[in-house]
Amino acid sequence: MDLALSPREKDLSALGRRFCDEVLVPLELIADEHGELPMERRAAVRQAVRDWGLAGINHSKEHGGLGLTMLEQTVIEEQLGRVTNGLWSCVWRPPVSLKYGTKAQVDAYLRPSIQGERRGCFAITEAEAGSDPRRVKTKAVKRGGEWLLSGEKWFVTSYNASDFIIVHAHVDDDPDKPTLFLVDKPPRNMTHLRSPKFMHNFAFDHAELRFEETPVPGDRMLGEIGQGLDLTKSWFVEARLQIASHTLGAAIRAAEVANDYATQRHQFGRAIREFQGVEFMLADMAVEIFAAKTMLYRVAWEIDQGIDEKRVHAHASALKLYCSEMAGRVIDKALQVLGGRGYMRENPVERLYRDIRVDRIWEGTSEIQRVVIGGQIRKRGLGVYSDWH
Numbered sequence: 342m343d344l345a346l347s348p349r350e351k352d353l354s355a356l357g358r359r360f361c362d363e364v365l366v367p368l369e370l371i372a373d374e375h376g377e378l379p380m381e382r383r384a385a386v387r388q389a390v391r392d393w394g395l396a397g398i399n400h401s402k403e404h405g406g407l408g409l410t411m412l413e414q415t416v417i418e419e420q421l422g423r424v425t426n427g428l429w430s431c432v433w434r435p436p437v438s439l440k441y442g443t444k445a446q447v448d449a450y451l452r453p454s455i456q457g458e459r460r461g462c463f464a465i466t467e468a469e470a471g472s473d474p475r476r477v478k479t480k481a482v483k484r485g486g487e488w489l490l491s492g493e494k495w496f497v498t499s500y501n502a503s504d505f506i507i508v509h510a511h512v513d514d515d516p517d518k519p520t521l522f523l524v525d526k527p528p529r530n531m532t533h534l535r536s537p538k539f540m541h542n543f544a545f546d547h548a549e550l551r552f553e554e555t556p557v558p559g560d561r562m563l564g565e566i567g568q569g570l571d572l573t574k575s576w577f578v579e580a581r582l583q584i585a586s587h588t589l590g591a592a593i594r595a596a597e598v599a600n601d602y603a604t605q606r607h608q609f610g611r612a613i614r615e616f617q618g619v620e621f622m623l624a625d626m627a628v629e630i631f632a633a634k635t636m637l638y639r640v641a642w643e644i645d646q647g648i649d650e651k652r653v654h655a656h657a658s659a660l661k662l663y664c665s666e667m668a669g670r671v672i673d674k675a676l677q678v679l680g681g682r683g684y685m686r687e688n689p690v691e692r693l694y695r696d697i698r699v700d701r702i703w704e705g706t707s708e709i710q711r712v713v714i715g716g717q718i719r720k721r722g723l724g725v726y727s728d729w730h
């Protein structure tokens with residue numbers, strides 16, 4: 342059993358770390374004060390992603406991407422996860438579903454997205470449809486040669502950084518026909534209702550959109566009618582690994598800040614780490630990080646080995662659940678070690694505390710992950726998690 346990272350994986354991890362420290366961290370307070378990354382800063386960051394060789398991190402060379410293994414992507418994403426305000430999303434990851442498009446769609450949407458010339462956002466969630474996408478009310482009706490989309494979408498992340506939207510709609514209002522559509526911005530008959538404020542400040546916005554018979558050319562359907570959920574599922578595993586990587590990076594940064602502080606800070610005549618109450622918190626943080634990292638690298642490695650897709654799904658759910666909840670516990674402890682300073686917005690631990698809360702909600706809530714894991718145990722037995730293949 343060889344658990345060592347290869348020299349290339351170590352180099353990529355170091356590259357991610359340098360990019361995070363040199364390009365993204367200096368933007369943290371600016372993004373926090375502004376509520377998002379100011380528009381006038383965006384082009385320079387996009388160029389930096391290209392200059393540092395990080396464009397197309399999650400796509401094949403065939404489509405112009407970097408052709409990285411999942412473990413290689415993971416070690417980079419882990420480092421990006423250190424940054425606050427969701428600035429990791431400046432390093433784009435075009436949705437995997439785009440690669441299932443026609444050749445014309447791949448050329449018009451995927452290839453330029455990989456180069457950072459275009460960017461797409463994903464619109465599935467609605468007021469009445471969150472964990473249960475069958476409740477989606479947005480419908481697509483074919484009229485003449487085009488589709489007309491009608492409905493309202495919520496939480497559309499990175500809308501104001503995107504030039505197209507991937508909209509999940511039910512053809513003819515039929516929940517058995519979930520289908521994806523590529524909608525170029527600015528579409529006719531679509532209103533940007535608002536981009537509300539959230540607990541975290543994020544690099545880009547989370548928009549609410551209303552489509553009122555928005556016309557979409559007939560050749561902009563992605564995949565087949567009824568394939569919408571399957572195409573989106575192909576993104577789940579990757580998105581869950583990405584969240585696990587980010588939350589691990591966030592937890593490590595918070596633990597490092599707390600560990601340093603515990604040495605420097607003196608109360609009652611000694612460094613606070615000499616109080617067992619503080620040292621036990623540091624110990625628990627380290628153990629949680631150790632477990633999460635081991636699990637993350639294992640699942641990334643399994644994907645690279647091409648193990649059975651169902652097993653990968655099962656493991657990715659467990660990983661997303663564990664890492665997002667682990668980061669909540671670790672960052673909470675880090676904040677406690679820092680005392681009042683940890684509660685100040687200028688402290689990265691305060692921002693990480695706000696940032697990682699959403700990781701238990703998006704891309705499948707913690708409860709939905711438990712539903713998946715429980716179902717896997719029922720169907721395949723506990724060995725899905727307890728065996729070592």
Ligand SMILES: Cc1cc2nc3c(=O)[nH]c(=O)nc-3n(C[C@H](O)[C@H](O)[C@H](O)COP(=O)(O)OP(=O)(O)OC[C@H]3O[C@@H](n4cnc5c(N)ncnc54)[C@H](O)[C@@H]3O)c2cc1C
Nearest residue numbers: 463464465466470471472496497498702703704706708709
């Ligand atoms: C900041 C942010 C950005 C987002 N970005 C996007 C985006 O870009 N595109 C997009 O389409 N969506 C996006 N979302 C939406 C996100 O995916 C949903 O919030 C998520 O799927 C949960 O849906 P919901 O909020 O409607 O909660 P609900 O589904 O209403 O759930 C409410 C509560 O009920 C629980 N629950 C629901 N069903 C079950 C069950 N079967 N068993 C046990 N418990 C259950 C949930 O776990 C949760 O605790 C974003 C959300 C946020 C907060």
